[in-house]
Amino acid sequence: MQAFIQSVIDKYEASPVRLLPILRDIQAEYQHISGTTVEQLTTALNIPRTQIISVIEFYSFLHATPTGQYDLLISDSITDHMLGKQDLMAYFASQLKVTIGETRADGLVSLNNTSCSGMCDQGPAGLVNGHALTRLDRPRIDAIVALINQQVPLTQWPTEFFTVDDNIYLAGLLLKNPVTPGEALKARYQKGLAETLKEIEMSGLRGRGGAGFKTALKWRFCSEEAETERYVVCNADEGEPGTFKDRVLLNTYAHQVFEGMTLCASIIGAEQGFLYLRGEYLHLYNKLQNILLERREAGLLGHNILAQGLNFDIEIRLGCGAYICGEESALIESLEGKRGIPRNRPPYPVSQGFLNKPTVVNNVETFFAASKIAVTGGQWFASVGTEQSQGTKILSISGDCNKPGIYEYPFGTPIIQVLQDCGAADVLGIQIGGPSGTFIGQDEFQRTLAFEDLATGGSFIIFNQTRNILDIVKNFTHFFAHESCGFCTPCRVGTSLLKKQLDKIVDGYGSAGDVAALEELCQLVKNNSHCGLGQTAANPILSTLQRYPENYAQQLKDISYEPGFDLDASLETARRLAKRNDAGAHLAQVEDNQV
Template sequence: MGVQRSDPPMPDATEIARDAIARHGTAPVQLLAVLHEIQRRYHGIPRAAMEVVARAFGRSVAEVEGVIGFYSFLHERPHGEYAISFSDCPVDRFLGQDELIERLCRQLGVAPGQVRDDGRVSVETTSCTGLCDQGPALLVNGRAIPALDPGRIDTIAGLIEQRRPLEQWPGAWFRVEHGIRHPGPLLEAPEQPGKALELALELGPAGVLERIERSGLRGRGGAGYPTALKWRYCREAPGEHHVVCNADEGEPGTFKDRELLRLRTGDLVEGMTLAAFVTGAREGFLYLRAEYGFLAAELEQHIAERRSAGLLGHTILGREGFDFDLHLVTGAGAYVCGEESALLNSIEGRRGTPRNRPPYPVTAGLWGRPTVVNNVESYIAACRIVLQGAEWFTRHGTERSRGTKLLSISGDCARPGIYELPFGTPVGEVLELCDAGEPVGVQVGGPSGTFIAPPEFARRIAYEDLSTGGAFMVFGPDRDPVAIAAQFSHFFAHESCGFCTPCRVGTALQQRLMERICGGRGTVADLQELEQLAGLMRQASHCGLGHTAANPVSDTLARYPEYYQARLQGAALQPQPGRPPADSRKEVARDA
């Protein structure tokens, strides 16, 4: 539809590539930054630019092309001058996002997933923008606009047609609220720049490690590996060491790191510096998810300010030999890069394919060197433990799950946002805090976690019960668990890296079967095939993505078999939130 461009011709792609390389350098860790800049200026990464990049980085063109093809935020084919991404997360879709996408596309004359004929605009979806508490939301050229409504969509369409630069759009649109509803000891404690490092110098590396160990701190990403043990193994491994922060919270429904990165930046960087002090690392990397690229400038500024204050760089706090510097790496959109070895490959400028384990990163991480990888919340907790002592931390939580947990609560509740609660808090209490009414179910831990029904709301948020990296999605009594599981099956099929056959083929088959069931064309044999697929993916997949890809389907099939049975019969079913999970073997007639 659109009109032909009347603006000056686009600069030559090879010139843009050479300029980006001159700006960022040719260290492997800079490859993503170079590709991001080329795309930002050219709206895509054509083959001519790939050839320049390949020569500069000592790679083949096929390798560079493979990296670009792996990440959903990098494109060979040019995207729009205004590149718009909506979240495909069920929570955002339930807020009316599909209607907003259709409205925007209709006004701009562009089809979803396409670029308009004149190259002005493209509209697509991404798995989750990390704004579920403030949705519906979109990203335009990487900048977040939350709280969308039809009126704002109409205005956005007008500004794009007028070709108004984003700097001239209303500034209030880009304001992302902090969303903290229920702060706890981690969020309430005031930051004290440098104080934890001063204490560390008094305690020594062994003393810091002992304090972390006594606290019982476990990784906050969901797996719960003891933090002190990870640091100790890395410390004892020979060779040059590294410290990495996993700020790639790509699990749909998770957004706590978005605020920790803004409000607790000092504690985060200090926690990483403490890990470096214990392990002897001199270099660290903060890996930021692409959807949070709008936070990059503030993070870079904070890192620079800490260098100036003597809290990063050479001779930290005047201590000879205490050298540690930190670099920011922005990802390019790949859920699988939340897995630590995939993230390390991405930092190295490679496709984010998970590695075989063992060896583990603590002995063979970045460039084969011992590497500590923890997430944002874990480093912040480590900083507070050194400052306030192990006993301060152990006052909260359970025997096996010490401290508090930050939950990203979204969906059908009156008070979505970020809640810091003691480990051991029952799900029912969480639902009361966020005013959720009587939901049909809750997805704890995102799609890779556990979907629970009302009879299970007495279960607790804890490593020994319901472990979660932070996602807590509430689904009201009018929601259909089968449709939700189908959406998550689409997510896993899209995010599979394709490395191993069980996951690549299994997630695609799972998606196809769920689409057939949701369309009223499913059979009992399809349900049996879904269960067989789930077992295959769990047993044979290369990494955690494949191991957990069937969780939403398996959980809902076990807890809501009557919903599946109604789909097979082609009948609509009214939710019954108080009904206990039925015997799945009986309900789906598997013994017939």
């Protein structure tokens, strides 16, 4: 074991900033990172053991105690729930004879939930030892159970279990007209640096992750920093439930994304770039490595790119299961081998990012669009969309519709158009921008996709009339409590309190005043949290409370006070100790005369 760990350390040149890849490799080999391993790493990497332990305890895919040799994680996104995930999970557990959240006694298999795995258009989905599983159903689960019990290696499992489709149903301006490898870089060197940046500025391109900061401005700020060691980071930590467009871009358009990063490097003067790929997309890793290799061989990456004197290379880093790492400063912390805790800002990453050097962090789709703009010019892009939101947006559509998948629309497109195209009928509402976005109801389908109206990083989840609003909100609220990094008080404690308070109402233990208390708590978490996670964690509750107050009110007991828990169930221990089970040993939840 010691020799294997030493080989991993050597592979990553004993570099503390590569702590995550080191731990990933060890986890994959031994299903956990033991105390002895931590000691070996402490010495070899020359970092405190507490840094290693805290990283292991922070990321969902790293463990201090062994998971099964087959580690199964089932995606807990609302879209998976809508496809019957809850039943399948129970079935899986019973067939495998394993308790959810635990490792089977023989150590062969473990089963647990995981946050949205980005396969919402082909769920119910999961991961086995990090590899994506799609379209789970009972026959497939039966097959998987048999394969595990017979200890068949993953390489011999039927390949269709791992098939991930693109499902592109509507290609627009960008998806229809991909650039050929090198095209954007050649155009950039023909036009020159200043002219290229001007074209990107003219295009009006804004960050596609959701926040919408002007791309050209970000690149310009970074290039004007006094410090000349600079970095380009592509944020492919696509963790917002319901989003999967970056998965498709990286599967089919990776050249264009890498070209966009290289373009950015040539403008800001960076020699090193990173693709931070969410761990759930492990299935893309080798493919992307090969594309990087192709680009190096074609003179589009590495030393003296296109003989223009540009030196730039890209390293792919896999995440380890933490939604918060989609926040750019948390992502940078993670790249540095630390827990993904969002930094205090200012300073912003453009002036102090990776290793405190100027860093541009952009979304996959932003780099993808920038490549094309470098070729066709800004006007081409800006002629589409609205005044404040130029160009197109790629949507990941899932939920109740006939054709879940990828759709590219000009900004300004009304929601009703989208619903028609994907075959959605009898729609109750749509979650736009994922749990951190907005829930809109039937009377809002004339609203448009745009930064100034309905902004979205791409997530578009459709719910029909058979769905229950409170089930949706509960799923989202639990998600945020699970993903809060814990840095600041309002989010750490607040998201867990939101979960408790919402559950109390949904489970029927709420009474007068509980909805008002819930709303007050929402505002507290929203207004005082450190970063976007906490600031948006209450959005599912707030946006539905505003639109469907009666759904909440219906859950409340018609009395002024209701105990916030099940009284009779709480007496179970006392009954057991007293060896009593007569009527006198039971309590009604509310005394009759109080009703």
